[in-house]
Amino acid sequence: MSLQAIFFKKVFHFNFKARTSRGLMKDKTSWFIKLTESDNPTISGYGECGPLPGLSTDHTPDFETTLGDIIEKFNTSMLDIGDREVVMKLVRPEFPSIIFGLETALLDLKNGGKRVLFSNDFVLGKPIAINGLVWMGDMDFMMDQINKKVAQGFSCLKLKVGGLDFERECDILRYIRKKYFREDITIRLDANGAFRTDDVLYKLDEMAKFGVHSIEQPIKPGRNEMEELCRKSPIPVAFDEELIGVTTKERRTDLLKRLKPRFIVLKPTLHGGFAGCQEWISIAESLNIGWWITSALESSIGLNAICQFTANYHPDIPQGLGTGGIYEDNIDSPLTVTEGKIFYDVRGHWAEPM
Numbered sequence: 001m002s003l004q005a006i007f008f009k010k011v012f013h014f015n016f017k018a019r020t021s022r023g024l025m026k027d028k029t030s031w032f033i034k035l036t037e038s039d040n041p042t043i044s045g046y047g048e049c050g051p052l053p054g055l056s057t058d059h060t061p062d063f064e065t066t067l068g069d070i071i072e073k074f075n076t077s078m079l080d081i082g083d084r085e086v087v088m089k090l091v092r093p094e095f096p097s098i099i100f101g102l103e104t105a106l107l108d109l110k111n112g113g114k115r116v117l118f119s120n121d122f123v124l125g126k127p128i129a130i131n132g133l134v135w136m137g138d139m140d141f142m143m144d145q146i147n148k149k150v151a152q153g154f155s156c157l158k159l160k161v162g163g164l165d166f167e168r169e170c171d172i173l174r175y176i177r178k179k180y181f182r183e184d185i186t187i188r189l190d191a192n193g194a195f196r197t198d199d200v201l202y203k204l205d206e207m208a209k210f211g212v213h214s215i216e217q218p219i220k221p222g223r224n225e226m227e228e229l230c231r232k233s234p235i236p237v238a239f240d241e242e243l244i245g246v247t248t249k250e251r252r253t254d255l256l257k258r259l260k261p262r263f264i265v266l267k268p269t270l271h272g273g274f275a276g277c278q279e280w281i282s283i284a285e286s287l288n289i290g291w292w293i294t295s296a297l298e299s300s301i302g303l304n305a306i307c308q309f310t311a312n313y314h315p316d317i318p319q320g321l322g323t324g325g326i327y328e329d330n331i332d333s334p335l336t337v338t339e340g341k342i343f344y345d346v347r348g349h350w351a352e353p354m
Helices: 063-076 081-088 096-110 139-151 166-179 200-208 226-232 249-259 273-286 300-311
Strands: 003-020 023-037 040-049 132-134 156-160 186-190 212-216 237-239 263-266 290-293 335-338 341-344
Touching: 003 063, 023 063, 023 096, 040 096, 040 300, 063 096, 081 096, 096 273, 096 300, 132 139, 139 156, 139 166, 156 166, 166 200, 200 212, 200 226, 226 249, 249 273, 263 273, 273 290, 290 300, 300 335, 300 341
Parallel strands: 132 156, 156 186, 186 212, 212 237, 237 263, 263 290
Antiparallel strands: 003 023, 023 040, 335 341
16 A cells, blocks of 8 residues: 655735744745555545744755655655655655654554544643743733733743843833732743843843743854853753754754753754654753753644644643644644643544645
């Protein structure tokens, strides 16, 4: 029973002004892989390839051509579901979003094409605690988001920083700490590499006064100053962009041993798919480095896959999986967020991605 694959593109539109330190995003493009078995074409497995502009190693002008070439090789290889390792060798490691898309489609098809990739508690309805993502904007916009997230039951907030006036960002942190008890609200920050090396420690010292749990990628990746920053920062540093493009076990181990971050933040679309994230987790845990998993603006297809993968680890801290409601034209799914948790509503249904 050989497999056949096709791919198609969809553009999703944000239902708000999605602003980060890298600028404003109005929409997000993903490519979907659809797998079927030649003997049973009525059952399909879907996977999402959604490289992020300005971040992904595979966000290139010829991405679609590359994906088409991989799909063509796949179709002429006459592979089946049992050839997972062979399938993955068709994709070079610098194309992590395609690795993730193929992994997801293979697992979906193997399990009957019902968007159930793993047999764990999540697909039976057990929720995963997540952080409430507060997008960058003016103070009124951000404070409105904060109040809504807290009212919705989130006890962990993640704020994008580095794109506004620094004093205003401190004012927002001050607002949270004045309005809500510290023990009730955990604050995570994500700078996306926006801070300058010459004043980053000053800024972290000021932000640390507000009891911040961690800060993702305070300076740009690959800087020599990162080792010293991880050692001196009053706020625990979490790596995100720093991990992108590091594709071998030796390099991954060396990076974490040398720089010693307190946490790593993993995105299958960016960090090598499920296989890559499994390896990062194994290395991090051997070095007593914490981790959590985050979606990367995928549609419901990709988010669902990441949630199910995450549930295999029975996480005990909030994960970054709260992006399901950001599009006005997302694919209908059983994914639901309530009381600061995401869960799979077993009574829900999936719309066809195509």
